[in-house]
Amino acid sequence: MTTFSNLYHSTLGKKYLMALSGAGLFGFVVLHMLGNLQVFLGPEPLNHYAVFLKSKPVLLWGARLGLLLLVFLHILTGVQLTLRNRAARTEKYDRTKPYKASYASRTLVLSGAALFAFIIYHLMHFTVGLVDPAYLQLRDAADRHDVYRMTILGFSHPGVSAFYIASMALLCLHLSHGVGSTFQSIGFKNKQTAVWIDRISKMLAVIVFLGNSSMPLAVLAGILK
């Protein structure tokens, strides 16, 4: 217990926790995107998939609570590490520190805060139905929740789609710095691997951006109806 508590209170322990929670959230983002991309296959696969996800309440709520815990740990350790970093800098301000590192961490904090706002809106939009309560009443021919129509209707508003695409650009920025930081925290990033880790981080971030943005764009372009 003491070892665990010591690790949690140490900067290294917090970095590990932040890296692990970030990796878990990244896994969710990729799986969620792959599930949502079934919208291109038509209403049947997407609505079937949505019913499947909700068919085991214990698993669904277990996953939701796990996700909430990951978000909480990621934000908590992020804020704590940023404050520690700032305190260390004001105590011993070092002009020789690379500008790149502070730019990356500032980007992570700002894009992270904006993403949190996006997630709140997104849950009100598609999960809780606060933006338009009619979305949750939509039914398909098999009397399932019509997630396909909800997605099309949701992205038919150009302002809403623009907000999603802008948020996905921020997610791209967050991931392109965050994935690299994760590898740094767990000690995988060194002179030899740095170039490749940065390239792979950027590539993954761009894939997530293109995959997620393709949905609102396809609705606006009339490809998805």
Ligand code: HEM
């Ligand atoms: C354009 C991209 C996205 C689309 C089309 C989309 C679509 C959806 C839909 C349709 C639902 C409701 C599913 C249902 O009730 O059956 C949902 C839920 C959710 N989405 Fe997204 N999503 C997108 C991006 C994201 C991103 C980037 C995140 C996180 C950073 C995210 C996080 C969530 C969460 C946490 C839920 C609630 C899941 C639950 O029911 O517990 N989504 N999304």
